[in-house]
Amino acid sequence: GTCETECFLGVNIPPRFTKKLVESYAKENDEHVLEVAVEGFPIPAITWKKNNGEEDVDIEFGDRIKQELSEDTKTGRLIFKKSLLSDISLYNAYAINSVGKVITEGKMFLMIAPSFSKPLEATEALMGENASMQATVRSMPKADVKWYKDDKELKFVTNMKFYSERVKDSDTDIKYWFDIGPVAAEDLGKFTIKATNPVGEAKIDATLAVSVPP
Numbered sequence: 001g002t003c004e005t006e007c008f009l010g011v012n013i014p015p016r017f018t019k020k021l022v023e024s025y026a027k028e029n030d031e032h033v034l035e036v037a038v039e040g041f042p043i044p045a046i047t048w049k050k051n052n053g054e055e056d057v058d059i060e061f062g063d064r065i066k067q068e069l070s071e072d073t074k075t076g077r078l079i080f081k082k083s084l085l086s087d088i089s090l091y092n093a094y095a096i097n098s099v100g101k102v103i104t105e106g107k108m109f110l111m112i113a114p115s116f117s118k119p120l121e122a123t124e125a126l127m128g129e130n131a132s133m134q135a136t137v138r139s140m141p142k143a144d145v146k147w148y149k150d151d152k153e154l155k156f157v158t159n160m161k162f163y164s165e166r167v168k169d170s171d172t173d174i175k176y177w178f179d180i181g182p183v184a185a186e187d188l189g190k191f192t193i194k195a196t197n198p199v200g201e202a203k204i205d206a207t208l209a210v211s212v213p214p
Contacts, residue, residue, distance in 0.1 A: 014100030015044035019075075021093055021106030026083035027199055028112045028140075034078040036093045036104060044095035044102075046076035051090040051105075085110055085140075085172070112140040113200025117173050120193055120206040126213045130181030135193050135204065138172045143195035145176050150189045159184070183210055 019037035026032035038044045048067055049056035059078070061067060065087075068077040080087055092105045118136035125131035137143050147154040147162065154160065160180045167173035180187060188210040194203035 011041065012097075012099045013039070013041040015040035015095035015097050015102050017093075017095060017102060017104050020104040021091060023107050023109070025109045025111050026080065026087065028084070028110055029082055032080045032083045032087075032108070034091055034093075034106065034108065035075065036095070037075045038095040039074065040095065040097050040100070042097045043073055044097040046073075047094045047096070048076070048078050049092045049094065051092065056092055083110060085112075110140055111197075111199045112138065112172060114139040114143045114195035114197055114202040116195075116202060116204055118175070120191065120204045122206045122209070124209040124211060125180075125183045125187075127185060127210055128182045128213065130179060131183050131187075131208065132177055132179050133191055133206065133208065134175060134177030136167060136173050136175045137193075137195045137202075139174075139195060139197050139200075140172050141197055142174065143197045145174075145193060145195050147176075147178060148192040148194065151192070154178075159187075180208075183208075185210055 016039055017036055018039055021034060021036060036046065038046060048059050050059050059065060064081050066079045068079055087108060088110050090105055090107050092103055095102050115138050116135055117138045120133060120135040123131055123133050137145060160178050162178045164174055164176045167175055176193060188208060190205050190207055192203055192205045
């Protein structure tokens with residue numbers, strides 16, 4: 001009689017990324033996905049880490065941040081269901097099997113549409129005295145900010161000076177204001193501040209009232 005056997009000889013292959021992490025930009029509160037793809041034998045395991053500036057640390061997974069593998073386990077995804085400021089970081093994906101380990105890294109940035117963390121407020125000034133109007137803009141990247149009076153852009157005004165200053169300990173907020181003086185009757189009107197960046201625009205109006213001193 002005869003006897004037949006079959007055997008499969010597997011050649012171990014070190015892991016390799018066929019799709020690496022790249023620099024990416026998430027919009028605040030939107031879903032964002034980091035994705036990698038690997039090959040190797042045995043099929044490499046994919047793990048994710050976040051760099052805190054000094055070392056790679058574990059990512060806290062939960063309802064907002066999840067990891068996902070494709071059915072063949074060769075594609076891994078890190079999914080941010082709602083992107084937040086705290087997610088800005090350098091992320092590392094590791095591919096590991098019995099014959100090796102490789103790493104790919106990519107920085108994740110956040111883009112925040114402009115909004116007003118401190119709105120422009122109506123102001124009243126006495127004729128001949130000085131006045132100021134201010135607002136604080138929250139955005140990332142920094143917004144392009146313009147001032148208007150009665151819907152006409154303010155550029156070079158002899159009795160006005162414009163300023164800006166980053167809010168202490170904030171990565172997102174900048175205070176904008178102008179000083180005007182001495183205030184004249186023609187300074188009465190509606191003032192608008194408009195902030196624009198690549199992901200949005202915001203504007204707000206407030207009135208400067210001018211009164212005559214007694």
